[in-house]
Amino acid sequence: MxxxxxxxxxxxxxxxxxxxxxxxxxxIATYRKMFVFEEPGERVIGILTAGSLSVTQTTMARLHEAIxxxxxxxxxxxxxxxxxxxxxxxxxxxLSSVRQDIDSKMEASKVSTAASMIVAGQRxxxxxxxxxxxxxxxxxxxxxxxxxxxxxxxxxxxPILDRVVTPATSLDDAxxxxxxxxxxxxxxxxxxxxxxxxxxxxxxxxxxTTRRRIEKKDPDFARMSExxxxxxxxxxxxIEI
Amino acid sequence: MxxxxxxxxxxxxxxxxxxxxxxxxxxIATYRKMFVFEEPGERVIGILTAGSLSVTQTTMARLHEAIxxxxxxxxxxxxxxxxxxxxxxxxxxxLSSVRQDIDSKMEASKVSTAASMIVAGQRxxxxxxxxxxxxxxxxxxxxxxxxxxxxxxxxxxxPILDRVVTPATSLDDAxxxxxxxxxxxxxxxxxxxxxxxxxxxxxxxxxxTTRRRIEKKDPDFARMSExxxxxxxxxxxxIEI
Numbered sequence: 001m002x003x004x005x006x007x008x009x010x011x012x013x014x015x016x017x018x019x020x021x022x023x024x025x026x027x028i029a030t031y032r033k034m035f036v037f038e039e040p041g042e043r044v045i046g047i048l049t050a051g052s053l054s055v056t057q058t059t060m061a062r063l064h065e066a067i068x069x070x071x072x073x074x075x076x077x078x079x080x081x082x083x084x085x086x087x088x089x090x091x092x093x094x095l096s097s098v099r100q101d102i103d104s105k106m107e108a109s110k111v112s113t114a115a116s117m118i119v120a121g122q123r124x125x126x127x128x129x130x131x132x133x134x135x136x137x138x139x140x141x142x143x144x145x146x147x148x149x150x151x152x153x154x155x156x157x158x159p160i161l162d163r164v165v166t167p168a169t170s171l172d173d174a175x176x177x178x179x180x181x182x183x184x185x186x187x188x189x190x191x192x193x194x195x196x197x198x199x200x201x202x203x204x205x206x207x208x209t210t211r212r213r214i215e216k217k218d219p220d221f222a223r224m225s226e227x228x229x230x231x232x233x234x235x236x237x238x239i240e241i
Numbered sequence: 242m243x244x245x246x247x248x249x250x251x252x253x254x255x256x257x258x259x260x261x262x263x264x265x266x267x268x269i270a271t272y273r274k275m276f277v278f279e280e281p282g283e284r285v286i287g288i289l290t291a292g293s294l295s296v297t298q299t300t301m302a303r304l305h306e307a308i309x310x311x312x313x314x315x316x317x318x319x320x321x322x323x324x325x326x327x328x329x330x331x332x333x334x335x336l337s338s339v340r341q342d343i344d345s346k347m348e349a350s351k352v353s354t355a356a357s358m359i360v361a362g363q364r365x366x367x368x369x370x371x372x373x374x375x376x377x378x379x380x381x382x383x384x385x386x387x388x389x390x391x392x393x394x395x396x397x398x399x400p401i402l403d404r405v406v407t408p409a410t411s412l413d414d415a416x417x418x419x420x421x422x423x424x425x426x427x428x429x430x431x432x433x434x435x436x437x438x439x440x441x442x443x444x445x446x447x448x449x450t451t452r453r454r455i456e457k458k459d460p461d462f463a464r465m466s467e468x469x470x471x472x473x474x475x476x477x478x479x480i481e482i
Contacts, residue, residue: 155396159425163470164477176480184400224480229404231476236405239417239468 001191002033002152004048005161005178006118008130008142011171012202012209013120016178017048018152018186020193034197035060037067037079040207043123045078045087046199050152051115051135058098059115063091084121084129088139091119096137116151124206156188157181171200176224179214183225196221242432243274243393245289246402246419247359249371249383252412253443253450254361257419258289259393259427261434275438276301278308278320281448284364286319286328287440291393292356292376299339300356304332325362325370329380332360337378357392365447397429398422412441417465420455424466437462 004017017033031053037045047063049056066076074080078087095117102113119139120130130142132149142149147167150158160181169177175198185192195218200210214221245258258274272294278286288304290297307317315321319328336358343354360380361371371383373390383390388408391399401422410418416439426433436459441451455462 155429156400158429159397159400160473160477162428163473173477176477180477180480187403188396188399227480228476231479232401232404232473235469235472235476236401236414236417236421238472239421239465 001189002050003150003154003157003182003185003189003192004033004050004118004152005148005150005154005157005181006046006048006120006130006142007148007165007169007174007178008120008128008167009147009169009171009174010167010203012200012205013046013122013128013130014171014174014178015046015048015118015120015197015199015201016182017197018182018192019195019197020191021053022191025190028193030193030195032197034199036199036208036211037121038207039079041124042206043079043121044201044206044208045119045121046201046208047091047120048118048151049115050117052102052111052113055095055099055102055113055115056117058102059091059095059117062094062098066090066094084119084123084126084131087121088119088129088131088133088141091117091131092133092137092139095133095135099135118149118151120201122201122204122206128201128203153185153189153192156185160184171202175200179221179224180228183221183228242430243291244391244395244398244423244426244430244433245274245291245359245393246389246391246395246398246422247287247289247361247371247383248389248406248410248415248419249361249369249408250388250406250410250412250415251408251444253441253446254287254363254369254371255412255415255419256287256289256359256361256438256440256442257423258438259423259433260436260438261432262294263432266431269434271434271436273438275440277440277449277452278362279448280320282365283447284320284362285442285447285449286360286362287442287449288332288361289359289392290356291358293343293352293354296336296340296343296354296356297358299343300332300336300358303335303339307331307335323364325360325364325367325372328362329360329370329372329374329382332358332372333374333378333380336374336376340376359390359392361442363442363445363447369442369444394426394430394433398426401425412443416441420462420465421469424462424469
């Protein structure tokens with residue numbers, strides 16, 4: 001499995017993904033699930049992926065190919081698309097067609113080829129937008145009412161987001177929120193694992209303003225995780241019922 | 242869906258269930274999912290149910306019938322079974338056979354007949370034991386290492402249990418823990434709903450020592466829920482990262 005989360009806030013967008021993949025419990029590996037496409041100051045697109053690795057890798061490869069193609073058009077390349085909505089459409093169509101290709105080879109076995117993605121970005125002069133692309137290629141968009149999107153193993157990390165994230169949340173608080181959301185998921189589900197990829201796209205910067213890989217033994221993450229456990233236990237003790 | 246949780250602690254057992262059932266999102270009802278069988282001082286059995294309502298209701302009806310049968314034996318009646326292990330076996334076999342009966346009628350439609358149960362109890366002179374019965378009738382048992390069992394929509398409420406529950410947890414803290422675990426689930430999943438059924442079986446009492454229905458507008462539960470939100474937000478604010 002996987003856990004990826006994206007927040008769409010007034011101050012910018014925050015993205016976090018884990019890196020664990022597995023083909024059965026006895027075949028575990030580390031793969032990047034966060035991809036950034038940038039023309040700094042002009043256009044930035046962040047993509048998070050979950051699901052069948054062969055599907056997501058092939059989809060990312062085709063998106064790259066379409067960008068590098070000499071005959072790339074605003075209909076085929078996410079770096080030329082005129083709007084973020086068009087970017088979401090291109091990603092959705094690519095994902096859906098890759099999945100169909102692979103599905104047709106997989107009919108005999110019952111291996112799932114489902115995959116989903118979060119696409120977040122901004123073009124110069126446009127608004128920040130964030131989409132969740134479903135395996136079939138259709139998508140939904142983050143809004144003021146629901147300023148976050150999750151893919152993969154989303155349930156363990158949802159309660160903290162529901163409680164603290166609003167569009168007005170600061171980027172610093174947002175970082176804390178996604179890391180704590182990930183921390184709850186890491187504790188409860190073995191198939192989500194460190195290291196983590198973290199990125200911030202500040203509003204109107206049209207580039208990734210912060211990007212960091214958080215390794216397994218990261219002392220800050222360990223300290224935060226411990227402090228949160230302590231805060232939960234303390235809060236738990238204080239509540240009278 | 243449903244959320245039910247049982248804790249097996251040194252001081253006793255704590256059970257909590259919601260009451261919401263639904264056949265589609267537009268057909269929601271309230272049904273008890275906690276059932277108690279008692280011969281006070283001699284034997285107590287608590288059963289929590291999740292899954293297909295027709296399967297769990299028929300299973301409970303057959304268990305009652307077997308108890309009331311004049312020819313009831315230690316092989317057929319959970320009130321005569323010599324051990325809690327045998328109780329779990331009888332419940333598992335009944336669940337499995339009911340499911341097969343109903344399955345055979347349901348072949349055409351693709352409605353799921355899966356159902357699972359938590360069975361907790363103690364006989365005079367025996368140990369407290371708690372089992373999770375799978376839809377196929379097999380089961381696992383709560384142990385010192387994992388002193389809680391969950392059925393239904395278990396993910397949202399797991400992080401809090403993982404953090405605070407050990408076999409040494411007091412019954413008061415255990416009550417808090419299961420109610421907060423339920424609170425997180427209620428907030429994140431519409432298919433889990435109030436009122437709640439709560440019960441405590443103190444060690445060696447061989448009867449339900451506390452039993453309470455917590456209604457939708459219960460002021461204590463609302464206060465606890467608010468205090469927990471407050472504690473989370475405070476803890477969140479205090480953490481530096």
